[in-house]
Amino acid sequence: MNRKPTLAVVGATGAVGTVLLELLSTRQDVWGEIRLVASARSAGRRLVVRGVETEVVVLSEAAFEGVDVAMFDVPDEVSAQWAPIAAAKGAVVVDNSGAFRMDPDVPLVVPEVNAHAVRMRPRGIIANPNCTTLSMIVAIGALHAEFGLSELIVSSYQAASGAGQSGVDTLRDQLSKVAGTHLGTQPGDVRRTVGDFGPFPAPLALNVVPWAGSLREDGWSSEELKVRDESRKILALPELRVTATCVRVPVITTHSLSVHARFENEVTVEKAHEILRSAPGVVVTDNPAEGEFPTPADVVGTDPTWVGRVRRSMDDPNALELFVCGDNLRKGAALNTAQIAEVVAAEFVASHT
Amino acid sequence: MNRKPTLAVVGATGAVGTVLLELLSTRQDVWGEIRLVASARSAGRRLVVRGVETEVVVLSEAAFEGVDVAMFDVPDEVSAQWAPIAAAKGAVVVDNSGAFRMDPDVPLVVPEVNAHAVRMRPRGIIANPNCTTLSMIVAIGALHAEFGLSELIVSSYQAASGAGQSGVDTLRDQLSKVAGTHLGTQPGDVRRTVGDFGPFPAPLALNVVPWAGSLREDGWSSEELKVRDESRKILALPELRVTATCVRVPVITTHSLSVHARFENEVTVEKAHEILRSAPGVVVTDNPAEGEFPTPADVVGTDPTWVGRVRRSMDDPNALELFVCGDNLRKGAALNTAQIAEVVAAEFVASHT
Numbered sequence A, B: 001m002n003r004k005p006t007l008a009v010v011g012a013t014g015a016v017g018t019v020l021l022e023l024l025s026t027r028q029d030v031w032g033e034i035r036l037v038a039s040a041r042s043a044g045r046r047l048v049v050r051g052v053e054t055e056v057v058v059l060s061e062a063a064f065e066g067v068d069v070a071m072f073d074v075p076d077e078v079s080a081q082w083a084p085i086a087a088a089k090g091a092v093v094v095d096n097s098g099a100f101r102m103d104p105d106v107p108l109v110v111p112e113v114n115a116h117a118v119r120m121r122p123r124g125i126i127a128n129p130n131c132t133t134l135s136m137i138v139a140i141g142a143l144h145a146e147f148g149l150s151e152l153i154v155s156s157y158q159a160a161s162g163a164g165q166s167g168v169d170t171l172r173d174q175l176s177k178v179a180g181t182h183l184g185t186q187p188g189d190v191r192r193t194v195g196d197f198g199p200f201p202a203p204l205a206l207n208v209v210p211w212a213g214s215l216r217e218d219g220w221s222s223e224e225l226k227v228r229d230e231s232r233k234i235l236a237l238p239e240l241r242v243t244a245t246c247v248r249v250p251v252i253t254t255h256s257l258s259v260h261a262r263f264e265n266e267v268t269v270e271k272a273h274e275i276l277r278s279a280p281g282v283v284v285t286d287n288p289a290e291g292e293f294p295t296p297a298d299v300v301g302t303d304p305t306w307v308g309r310v311r312r313s314m315d316d317p318n319a320l321e322l323f324v325c326g327d328n329l330r331k332g333a334a335l336n337t338a339q340i341a342e343v344v345a346a347e348f349v350a351s352h353t
């Protein structure tokens, strides 16, 4: 028997799902049947994947019949309920939600950093990291391999689409309301004008919002703790010092991070450039004299992690400052999911020939 | 003799000058004549200050005749040339440019932190710090007085007006071009659409730009070095460890900073709140459960430094994380200038009665 694996995309209609269908249509085609799954709200819609119109089916046990690999791009609670069901039906689940990332029996995988972990999946589930962590970790992982990471202090500049399609719709709607006005100069004038805040706790147009996710203890946001916990797990550094401040900015897609990274060993900018230039999945754009540094508007829609503004801390020969951009819907979600699923597909093919 | 001091506002037509005229019209009135000065481009324009239409005169030696205090809100090279001339004519100069800030014979003053330094002005010039430093330093100075500051790692979210009126005009123009479109999802689509970048090295609408100022050695921007050098000078901590990454965001006015501050002594969030609540010029808004944290759209047009998201680092009992917002045209420029000038005016009155 020599068939290609059957794939289910659960959450095919969402922000991440939409980019996944685009990637499945453009990357090397390793899949047999591709089944599109969403809620009853979208069942019956027809979406194009690999040039073929495909009907969206409703999430149910039957949807996993004969499925070898299932990508889950749905809210946490939907994954929590349905990923184990899909796994019980024999599918290997690659889950994009936060439901399983810290489960010790679920590997948290970034192929460029820890592809080997894919095989250790006692629950039949592999987790995809959160988009903020993913937007920096490929670059950080490469530097860690050379210099030995000891601390990360990170401030984020996160895009609206990190909050799903409703985040994008909200920002676009708010932008139409503030464009052409003289708002943004009096306290609260933007707040009173934009109307709906959508998934954000404050206006996002003409603003930045120092909050993402839900409240955890001691004033931390869930997003900030994810950056900490997931970086530690992916890098297999359970004691790594990590501090994050997560801030939303009025950008549609692509997260940026200002990173202060401290290492066991002394660093140089030259060596860091050399490591990053040869790291798979990383592009260095770092020549401010020519206006070269990554910005989200230039990085959006691309696969790699882009790194610029590499500087050695003036007070610490072991620390680097970096500005990193990554498309939160591609490497930050859909692309990493596709890469993990392709590793599983290769296993499948190897074991079925 | 018991007259009020005569004031000259040099650069009265600019972004900072405009806010200064507003402040001079609303704060306690300590001034005699107020003379408005700009370049030949604006001479003859009539601006309102204290409810009175006043004609703008051209910058010349004659403009400083009989002036006791001169506020300079003009580009560096104009200050460099004209501030010493005004001082030679007997005016005390309060300069907002970068021309004199690091001159050892010019004090760099933030009244809440080092008002005493105003008197030590051998050149007759007092410098006002850069807006990014000013947006955080009142809060940091208060915490330093209690805990003893040892390190700052700062990432900024800087508003367009930090680059002057042309920054604001550029952002508004770009926003009208991207609003109502589906831009921001393909690499370079925003770059190709917005046209003029104005004073910025990349599009600012639907983007963030990790650059402010000009290139200095080892890849640092002038803005990043200002945060370092000026923080050290204001706090009288010449060896303080300071690292900044300065990033422009699509906000009209009000700079935000994500600050990792390390101290000699152990900190607690409760104690930090208490110190900040009683610090003059600081407002604490820190209750994420109720959506309370500072954002630039709410802070713009107000005088204080707003502080929220206060957390103690999970890996370091001596470090705090803060998110700070300050109006870069008020406390970041015009307000601090007005406060310094008022200290000089009080001296003047004391010595003339």
Ligand SMILES: NC(=O)c1ccc[n+]([C@@H]2O[C@H](COP(=O)([O-])OP(=O)(O)OC[C@H]3O[C@@H](n4cnc5c(N)ncnc54)[C@H](OP(=O)(O)O)[C@@H]3O)[C@@H](O)[C@H]2O)c1
Binding pocket: A010, A011, A012, A013, A014, A015, A016, A017, A037, A038, A039, A040, A041, A042, A043, A059, A072, A073, A074, A075, A076, A078, A096, A097, A098, A129, A130, A131, A161, A162, A163, A164, A165, A166, A328, A329, A332, A333
């Ligand atoms: N956006 C990012 O940058 C990003 C990055 C990494 C990870 N993630 C994670 O990926 C997941 C999807 O995020 P997103 O941004 O794509 O969200 P989204 O735009 O809101 O899309 C949600 C998707 O889930 C489906 N869905 C919702 N409830 C369902 C239910 N009860 N049964 C079946 N399908 C249901 C929706 O289908 P309908 O059309 O039927 O409603 C839609 O396809 C989330 O867990 C998110 O945290 C997102």
Ligand SMILES: NC(=O)c1ccc[n+]([C@@H]2O[C@H](COP(=O)([O-])OP(=O)(O)OC[C@H]3O[C@@H](n4cnc5c(N)ncnc54)[C@H](OP(=O)(O)O)[C@@H]3O)[C@@H](O)[C@H]2O)c1
Binding pocket: B010, B011, B012, B013, B014, B015, B016, B017, B037, B038, B039, B040, B041, B042, B043, B059, B072, B073, B074, B075, B076, B078, B096, B097, B098, B129, B130, B131, B161, B162, B163, B164, B165, B166, B328, B329, B332, B333
């Ligand atoms: N924007 C901020 O957040 C901020 C904060 C702190 C400090 N500063 C500093 O404050 C200064 C002013 O900044 P800004 O943002 O207000 O700039 P701006 O909006 O560009 O205004 C510049 C002002 O300087 C005047 N000027 C320019 N060249 C002149 C010349 N040759 N002779 C006389 N006047 C001249 C202009 O008058 P015309 O109308 O005649 O051109 C205008 O009033 C700069 O040094 C800046 O670095 C700015």
